[in-house]
Amino acid sequence: xxxxDNVTKVYRVxxxxxxxxxxxxxxxxxxxxxxxxSLIGESGSGKSTIGKMIxxxxxxxxxxxxxxxxxVAPGKEYYRHVQGVFQDPFSCYNPVFKADRVFQMIKEAYxxxxxxxxxxxRVNAAVRDVRLDPDQVLGRxxxxxxxxxxxxxxxxxxxxxxxKLLIADExxxxxxxxxxxxxxxxxxxxxxxxxxVLYVTHDLSLGTYLAERTVVLRHxxxxxxxxxxxxxxxxxHPYTRQLxxxxxxxxxxxxxxxxxxxxxxxxxxxSGGLFEAEEGHFVACARLESCPE
Ligand SMILES: Nc1ncnc2c1ncn2[C@@H]1O[C@H](COP(=O)(O)OP(=O)(O)OP(=O)(O)O)[C@@H](O)[C@H]1O
Numbered sequence: 001x002x003x004x005d006n007v008t009k010v011y012r013v014x015x016x017x018x019x020x021x022x023x024x025x026x027x028x029x030x031x032x033x034x035x036x037x038s039l040i041g042e043s044g045s046g047k048s049t050i051g052k053m054i055x056x057x058x059x060x061x062x063x064x065x066x067x068x069x070x071x072v073a074p075g076k077e078y079y080r081h082v083q084g085v086f087q088d089p090f091s092c093y094n095p096v097f098k099a100d101r102v103f104q105m106i107k108e109a110y111x112x113x114x115x116x117x118x119x120x121x122r123v124n125a126a127v128r129d130v131r132l133d134p135d136q137v138l139g140r141x142x143x144x145x146x147x148x149x150x151x152x153x154x155x156x157x158x159x160x161x162x163x164k165l166l167i168a169d170e171x172x173x174x175x176x177x178x179x180x181x182x183x184x185x186x187x188x189x190x191x192x193x194x195x196x197v198l199y200v201t202h203d204l205s206l207g208t209y210l211a212e213r214t215v216v217l218r219h220x221x222x223x224x225x226x227x228x229x230x231x232x233x234x235x236x237h238p239y240t241r242q243l244x245x246x247x248x249x250x251x252x253x254x255x256x257x258x259x260x261x262x263x264x265x266x267x268x269x270x271s272g273g274l275f276e277a278e279e280g281h282f283v284a285c286a287r288l289e290s291c292p293e
Contacts (some may be wrong), residue, residue, distance in 0.1 A: 001068060002031040002054065002082075002165050002196060008062035009049050018105030023049045024220045026063070026273065029213075030163060036187060038199040038228070040243070041217030047200045051167045053087075055084045067165065082244065083158040087170035089150035090280060093142040099150065100138040104159050126156040130186055134196075148179035155186060166190065169200040184210055204243050208232055214224040216240050222274060226281035237281040264292065 009024040024046040031037045039047050052058045054065055056074025065072045065081060086092070093099060102121045107114060114122070115232045124134045130152040137149055145153075153172055154245060158166055172180040187197055201207050207214055208228055215225040216239065224237040235241045274282040 002198070003066050003069075004028055004030065004050070004054075004063070005054070005065075006063035007050070007060050008054065008060070009046070009053060009067060009284075010061040016124045022220055024053070025073065027217075027220070027222055028063075029215050029222065029225060031198050033196050034191050034194045035213065036197040036199055036211045037215060038201060038211035039153045039215050039217060040201055040204055040207045042067055042202060042243075044260040046220035047202070047217060048169055051084060051198065051200050053170045054119040054165075054167055055082060076109065081164040082162050082167070083161065083163060083165075084167040084169060085151065085154045085158065085171050087173050089147055089154055089171075089174070090142060092154055093150065095142055097141075098139055099145055102153065103160065106157055106160050106255050122160060123156075126159045127153070129159055132156070146179070148175050148183065151175065151183055152186065155190075159190075163195055164195045165198065165200050169202065170202070172206060173201075173203070176244075180206070202245075204232075210238065216243070222231050222282075222284060223284045224244070224273070224281075230278065234278075236277050236281075 005028050007024060007027045008022065011021045011023055013019050027046075027050065029037065039050060041047050049058065053060050054072065056072045056078060067078070072078065093102065100123065103119075103126075107119050110172050111119065117252050123138070127134045127137065132149060133153055137145060137153065142150060155166075166187075172183050175183060184206065184219045187199065191197055191210075199207060199211060211228050213226060214228045214231045216231065216237065218239050224231055224235065224240045231240065232244065235244055274284050
């Protein structure tokens with residue numbers, strides 16, 4: 001299980017790093033095996049920073065992140081269990097190498113003793129698992145494949161490892177609508193295999209599609225989280241309501257959600273200043289910065 005406890009990330013910004021920016025503040029949640037958790041928030045809310053900290057690409061400033069009780073330790077052993085797939089699949093491939101080079105790199109790093117023949121069998125199986133035809137995709141250059149095919153090959157690559165957790169950061173935002181649903185369904189299959197998935201997105205409708213639990217982030221802090229049905233069936237935080245109001249609906253014009261005026265949850269009773277409004281459903285103060293103690 002992945003566990004974030006009061007995780008904070010402060011970046012040094014400005015000329016000569018003289019100022020600080022708290023990109024993530026006091027964030028706590030977990031991702032259990034066989035579960036998809038979606039991390040939702042507007043641009044700049046700190047979603048990718050959380051993904052990067054989990055992947056060990058940037059250190060935490062405060063708090064802790066553990067996988068099965070062990071702190072994040074970027075290195076070969078950690079990446080055997082935790083992998084990330086990102087928005088732009090093209091950037092993960094070297095254009096001068098054929099796309100299946102990404103599989104070869106996994107073999108060299110993790111399975112040097114496996115024979116070429118056995119490895120080809122494993123790769124073909126993983127490629128079929130992501131519903132691609134190995135004959136159609138292996139041996140092609142990245143520019144000869146679609147974004148959806150490249151994204152699936154990256155997921156197949158992750159499947160060759162002994163994966164426990166996949167960080168999927170905006171992985172569908174560059175895909176067309178039908179390919180997007182295919183990739184989401186693929187993620188849903190991965191959880192059936194016992195994998196935990198952190199699905200990072202700014203798109204509410206995609207997040208709700210497959211996540212058991214949802215974490216709503218704003219300005220680096222969790223404003224609401226819990227079982228997806230509860231968070232979106234009974235949204236309590238005005239920001240969550242605003243997000244929901246912003247989802248385009250057929251035959252309905254856009255209506256502005258109520259502004260944040262008052263907050264019934266100004267006294268957080270749980271970690272991270274969250275109040276348990278109903279079982280499995282937590283909400284933060286809506287006036288977080290100005291909230292009286
Ligand atoms: N390396 C960095 N140095 C300084 N500030 C950073 C750095 N990376 C991110 N930030 C800042 O931290 C905040 C959170 O950024 P982050 O990329 O995590 O947001 P996000 O929710 O993933 O946004 P988006 O959806 O646009 O990718 C932003 O204000 C961003 O400008």
